[in-house]
Amino acid sequence: MSIISQITRDEWRFxxxxxxxxxxxxxxxxxxxxxxxxxxxxxxxxxxxxxxxQHTSESRFLEQPDRHPHRMVHYGHYVFRAPSPLSIIEPGVxxxxxxxxxxxxxxxxxxxxxxxxxASGMTRFSSLTPSFLLQVLVPLFIILIGYASxxxxxxxxxxxxxxxxxxxxxxxxxxxxxxxLCSGFLMLLPLVISAIWATTNGESVLLTSSFVAGYxxxxxxxxxxxxxxxxxxxxxxxxxxxxxxxWIVFCILIPxxxxxxxxxxxxxxxxxxxxxxxxxELRKLGDGxxxxxxxxxxxxxxxxxxxxxxxxxxxxINFRGSVAQYSEKKLTSVLNQFAEKRMEEELSQAQIARxxxxxTPTTAIRSFSMMIAGTSLETHHxxxxxxxxxxxxxxxxxxKIHQDTLDYQADINRHNDDKxxxxxxxxxxxxxxxxxxPDASTVRxxxxxxYLIQLVLWGVIVIFGLRFAVRRIS
Amino acid sequence: xxFFSNITREARFLFKQKYLVGIxxxxxxxxxxxxxxxxSEMQTQSSTIERLKEKDRVDRENVLAKQSGYxxxxxxxxxxxxxxxSNLAFAAIGQRDVFPWKHRIRxxxxxxxxxxxxxxxxxxxFLGRFDxxxxxxxxxxxxVILLLHDLRSSEREAGRYDLLITTAVKQKYLWLxxxxxxxxxxxxxxxxxxxxxxVISNASFVGTSLIVLVVFAHIVFWTxxxxxxxxxxxxxxQNSTQVASALLSVWLMVSVLIPATTDVAIDxxxxxxxxxxxxxxxxxxxxxxxxxxxxxxxxxxLATHPQWKNYTDMGLTFEWKWYYAFQQVGDQKASExxxxxxxxxxxxxxxxxxxxxxxPPMLTQRLMSSLAxxxxxxxxxxxxxxxxxHNSLRHFYYPLMFTRAxxxxxxxxxxxxxxxxxxx
Numbered sequence: 096m097s098i099i100s101q102i103t104r105d106e107w108r109f110x111x112x113x114x115x116x117x118x119x120x121x122x123x124x125x126x127x128x129x130x131x132x133x134x135x136x137x138x139x140x141x142x143x144x145x146x147x148x149q150h151t152s153e154s155r156f157l158e159q160p161d162r163h164p165h166r167m168v169h170y171g172h173y174v175f176r177a178p179s180p181l182s183i184i185e186p187g188v189x190x191x192x193x194x195x196x197x198x199x200x201x202x203x204x205x206x207x208x209x210x211x212x213x214a215s216g217m218t219r220f221s222s223l224t225p226s227f228l229l230q231v232l233v234p235l236f237i238i239l240i241g242y243a244s245x246x247x248x249x250x251x252x253x254x255x256x257x258x259x260x261x262x263x264x265x266x267x268x269x270x271x272x273x274x275x276l277c278s279g280f281l282m283l284l285p286l287v288i289s290a291i292w293a294t295t296n297g298e299s300v301l302l303t304s305s306f307v308a309g310y311x312x313x314x315x316x317x318x319x320x321x322x323x324x325x326x327x328x329x330x331x332x333x334x335x336x337x338x339x340x341x342w343i344v345f346c347i348l349i350p351x352x353x354x355x356x357x358x359x360x361x362x363x364x365x366x367x368x369x370x371x372x373x374x375x376e377l378r379k380l381g382d383g384x385x386x387x388x389x390x391x392x393x394x395x396x397x398x399x400x401x402x403x404x405x406x407x408x409x410x411x412i413n414f415r416g417s418v419a420q421y422s423e424k425k426l427t428s429v430l431n432q433f434a435e436k437r438m439e440e441e442l443s444q445a446q447i448a449r450x451x452x453x454x455t456p457t458t459a460i461r462s463f464s465m466m467i468a469g470t471s472l473e474t475h476h477x478x479x480x481x482x483x484x485x486x487x488x489x490x491x492x493x494x495k496i497h498q499d500t501l502d503y504q505a506d507i508n509r510h511n512d513d514k515x516x517x518x519x520x521x522x523x524x525x526x527x528x529x530x531x532x533p534d535a536s537t538v539r540x541x542x543x544x545x546y547l548i549q550l551v552l553w554g555v556i557v558i559f560g561l562r563f564a565v566r567r568i569s
Numbered sequence: 570x571x572f573f574s575n576i577t578r579e580a581r582f583l584f585k586q587k588y589l590v591g592i593x594x595x596x597x598x599x600x601x602x603x604x605x606x607x608x609s610e611m612q613t614q615s616s617t618i619e620r621l622k623e624k625d626r627v628d629r630e631n632v633l634a635k636q637s638g639y640x641x642x643x644x645x646x647x648x649x650x651x652x653x654x655s656n657l658a659f660a661a662i663g664q665r666d667v668f669p670w671k672h673r674i675r676x677x678x679x680x681x682x683x684x685x686x687x688x689x690x691x692x693x694x695f696l697g698r699f700d701x702x703x704x705x706x707x708x709x710x711x712x713v714i715l716l717l718h719d720l721r722s723s724e725r726e727a728g729r730y731d732l733l734i735t736t737a738v739k740q741k742y743l744w745l746x747x748x749x750x751x752x753x754x755x756x757x758x759x760x761x762x763x764x765x766x767x768v769i770s771n772a773s774f775v776g777t778s779l780i781v782l783v784v785f786a787h788i789v790f791w792t793x794x795x796x797x798x799x800x801x802x803x804x805x806x807q808n809s810t811q812v813a814s815a816l817l818s819v820w821l822m823v824s825v826l827i828p829a830t831t832d833v834a835i836d837x838x839x840x841x842x843x844x845x846x847x848x849x850x851x852x853x854x855x856x857x858x859x860x861x862x863x864x865x866x867x868x869x870x871l872a873t874h875p876q877w878k879n880y881t882d883m884g885l886t887f888e889w890k891w892y893y894a895f896q897q898v899g900d901q902k903a904s905e906x907x908x909x910x911x912x913x914x915x916x917x918x919x920x921x922x923x924x925x926x927x928x929p930p931m932l933t934q935r936l937m938s939s940l941a942x943x944x945x946x947x948x949x950x951x952x953x954x955x956x957x958x959h960n961s962l963r964h965f966y967y968p969l970m971f972t973r974a975x976x977x978x979x980x981x982x983x984x985x986x987x988x989x990x991x992x993x
Contacts, residue, residue: 115811115814118818119814122818126826133833148845160860162859162860163859166856166859166860169856170852170856171852173845173849187695188691188692188695190695191667191688191691191692191694191695192691193686195845197848197852204685205685205686205687205688207684207685207686207844207845207848208684208843208844208845209667209686209688209691211667211694212667212668212686212914213841213844213913213914213917214832214836214917215831215832215835215836215917215918215920215921216664216918216921216935216944216945217828217829217831217832217835217921217924217925217931218828218829218832219697219934220697220703220706220707220824220825220828220930221824221825221826221828221829222829222832223829223830223832223833232821232825235817235821239814239817242810243810331808331810332719332808332809332810335809335810335813336588336715339711339715339813339817340715343708343711347707347708348599348699348708350696350697351696351697351698351699351703352602352699353696354693354696354697354698354699355602355603355606355610355698355699355700356606357690357693358606358610358689358690358693358698359606359609359610362613363690365617365671365687366687367621367671367672367673367687368617368620368621368624370673371624371625371628374628374647375628441690441692444690444692444693445690445692445693448692448693448696461696471692472690472691472692475691510886510887513860
């Protein structure tokens with residue numbers, strides 16, 4: 096044991112003497128710290144802003160004057176997606192999906208105004224988020240610090256001396272590994288602090304600790320890779336070239352090739368094109384604004400039979416309101432069917448891109464990190480579904496008010512006497528509050544498992560690599 | 570002649586080294602992949618637009634056949650707008666995955682429709698695409714570094730340095746020739762797939778040459794930087810990995826840190842109205858109109874369309890002309906905010922183009938997407954085209970609605986077509 100710790104301490108002493116390692120370590124840690132602070136401030140700001148906007152939107156709806164209920168269906172409502180606490184580290188798709196949706200009758204709008212659309216376009220490769228730093232840059236820093244850890248000893252001839260002095264090779268490697276890990280963990284420290292911050296903001300401890308554990312594993316993998324390559328190379332320059340090459344391939348190339356392949360392998364039709372089919376279906380349903388549309392003949396017959404009357408005018412309810420309710424229901428089920436299909440398509444594209452996690456630990460940690468943080472595509476889809484539920488609920492409540500509260504004659508006559516065809520503003524209370532919560536921790540842990548398996552596999556590969564390296568030296 | 574014999578000698582020496590050949594082959598394969606995936610993406614986009622055009626035409630014909638008035642025709646008929654990928658778009662997908670390139674609009678208030686996006690899969694956009702521009706702007710410097718960082722140090726480490734220096738006629742030429750051979754071969758393996766792609770997609774000679782020029786310029790920049798750095802006194806004492814680390818940190822600085830910090834800075838420098846506010850203003854204006862006296866709508870409408878002041882009489886029932894008038898008024902009320910929003914986007918882009926001078930990789934990327942017409946400018950131009958087209962729809966329908974013209978399908982065949990607006 097003392098040998099291991101001595102080797103570790105020697106390694107530290109060596110780094111202190113050489114400039115590259117210390118510089119890399121200082122820059123890496125500083126960057127991680129700065130990005131954590133900047134991102135935390137920005138996300139906190141976004142959270143407050145979106146909560147505020149949500150609140151404003153709700154009170155505006157409630158403040159509307161007496162109106163025809165169908166006017167409120169078209170007046171509509173806004174919902175905003177509040178970021179999850181861990182998005183201070185991993186913003187995920189947040190900047191690329193719009194974060195607000197306008198909800199109105201007869202339509203499912205897409206989320207609008209994504210941040211990237213209003214950004215300078217400078218961050219298409221890099222960004223100052225802790226997740227980018229840890230996933231992409233920290234491996235490079237680990238390489239710069241550790242590429243020579245074994246080759247140095249080989250080139251100086253000290254490795255042979257140590258071996259002849261009876262130093263166990265595994266102990267030597269382990270000591271060096273510990274030293275390298277410490278530097279990796281130092282750069283991870285700002286993330287741990289951010290994670291603790293997220294915990295105080297209501298994230299479950301189980302989640303934040305597995306989040307940190309995922310990144311610890313990632314650092315273990317990269318440090319192991321660096322050490323294994325260094326142990327297997329003859330010269331420092333070769334070790335360096337191989338490691339930088341691996342970094343380019345693993346951290347930059349494969350994730351992007353994954354995304355390009357997904358787009359090419361599973362092309363999605365796009366909302367616009369799918370909308371043609373939606374419109375086609377919707378036209379068959381009839382226009383809910385026109386109660387005389389032939390599509391509502393059956394509804395009319397059923398209602399007349401139910402209330403045992405002859406004419407629409409004799410119904411105790413407002414037939415136009417019934418039609419609005421009936422057609423909104425039909426229309427929504429068609430819209431949902433297409434929306435679900437579209438989400439499935441998007442998800443299968445994402446799944447292809449995520450499979451590249453078997454080829455690079457960077458894609459694996461990225462998927463894992465988005466899943467745990469609740470900033471993945473799935474979370475965005477859930478936001479779309481919850482927004483849709485709210486839309487359907489308030490639109491149908493308004494339609495019910497239309498049916499039950501508004502007099503049919505007054506409604507028919509609305510163009511001549513517009514004041515009589517209104518209902519009291521107190522009815523607008525049907526709108527329920529919207530607050531988007533991240534998935535439960537069990538759900539997020541379960542959905543992150545496949546990517547944890549990818550990471551573990553990489554861990555196993557590294558262990559084998561290190562054992563192979565030990566055998567090769569001796 | 571001396572020059573050529575120097576080059577062939579160095580080339581023969583360098584290409585005997587397996588790892589150099591390996592790197593060059595890998596770059597060639599990557600360039601091939603990026604060009605292929607770009608071509609396939611643009612092929613998909615073009616054929617999507619063609620398909621949409623046809624579906625749009627059929628759909629509109631079906632809808633119009635069922636209409637009996639211009640008001641309802643304008644309400645139910647959608648119109649496709651699109652931005653065709655340029656012939657060079659395969660090389661730089663640019664902002665095309667963030668901004669929309671296809672859109673269907675109708676004659677309702679444009680502000681309520683124009684921000685709808687049929688965007689790409691957000692997770693794929695987040696991961697980023699691997700296009701030729703990315704290869705050239707971000708990865709190319711790394712390849713140049715890998716190839717050239719040990720120009721001198723490798724010879725020193727091989728023990729040939731002193732010998733080389735004493736035998737070379739002029740040692741400066743030796744390193745320059747070597748750097749030239751390596752960079753030229755790098756340019757060759759990068760550009761061959763690109764030029765093939767340009768020929769396949771029928772790109773213009775000028776555009777293709779300009780992109781080739783940008784690629785050359787970027788390679789030359791990094792080559793000179795490395796040659797200069799490796800020849801200074803400090804670097805002469807360093808071993809090859811120390812040189813490479815120093816060069817890598819330069820790369821890190823210009824392709825990661827500068828872009829990321831300028832992005833934050835630009836965001837702070839330009840104040841933009843919240844996009845949601847545009848929709849909110851437009852929505853309040855349009856919805857309030859139902860409850861307001863007609864005269865309020867007409868006053869605001871006639872302020873911009875005085876030619877219709879004698880045609881605002883309202884019948885007993887619902888009037889479409891009034892409906893479209895308040896849609897127009899909704900746009901007018903939101904136009905100031907909307908214009909500010911657009912200006913802010915453009916201002917950010919202008920600032921980014923200036924600050925990109927600090928970062929050669931960003932500059933390269935911006936130049937390439939500008940040549941490929943996939944940059945923010947092009948996206949904003951498309952947005953303006955949509956607005957102009959929407960306006961022409963209004964010009965088409967207003968006279969028909971205000972003069973209560975008899976509905977005729979023949980007249981509808983004169984509907985403006987977006988293809989006249991899709992050109993710059």
